[in-house]
Amino acid sequence: MSSTYRIFCLSHDPAVEAVPLSDGWNSSAAAEQAAINGVPGHEECDVLILRYSGALVEIGCPNRRQDPHGRRHPHATQWVDAIWLKLLSLAQRAPEGSPQRVLAERAPMPGCWWPERLRRLRVELDVT
Numbered sequence: 065m066s067s068t069y070r071i072f073c074l075s076h077d078p079a080v081e082a083v084p085l086s087d088g089w090n091s092s093a094a095a096e097q098a099a100i101n102g103v104p105g106h107e108e109c110d111v112l113i114l115r116y117s118g119a120l121v122e123i124g125c126p127n128r129r130q131d132p133h134g135r136r137h138p139h140a141t142q143w144v145d146a147i148w149l150k151l152l153s154l155a156q157r158a159p160e161g162s163p164q165r166v167l168a169e170r171a172p173m174p175g176c177w178w179p180e181r182l183r184r185l186r187v188e189l190d191v192t
């Protein structure tokens with residue numbers, strides 16, 4: 065099944081699709097380039113790329129010198145399975161001190177998937 069790539073803006077809460085009337089991009093390279101170049105109206109925003117193949121399958125953090133939070137993303141697009149991010153989000157929201165929460169806080173991931181970012185994606189991750 066072919067994939068569609070959509071860019072979401074996380075400077076809104078909850079996140080909104082940055083180009084809501086588009087059909088998305090049909091290649092990861094095109095979507096990554098669009099995210100790096102800056103989506104019109106969201107140039108200064110925090111954006112992620114969501115890959116759909118039927119359902120949401122992966123989320124990519126595009127290369128950016130610096131996001132609006134001052135965090136650096138010097139990596140090539142970091143793609144992570146949506147199901148893993150959903151589990152991480154649930155664990156981040158577990159009660160403080162619970163095993164899930166402790167594990168989530170220890171997750172050896174670059175700083176791309178902090179709790180507030182995933183919280184804003186709660187509709188797309190279906191973690192409401």
Ligand SMILES: [Zn+2]
Binds near residue numbers: 073074076105106
């Ligand atoms: Zn925006």
Ligand SMILES: [Zn+2]
Binds near residue numbers: 137139142175
């Ligand atoms: Zn990143």
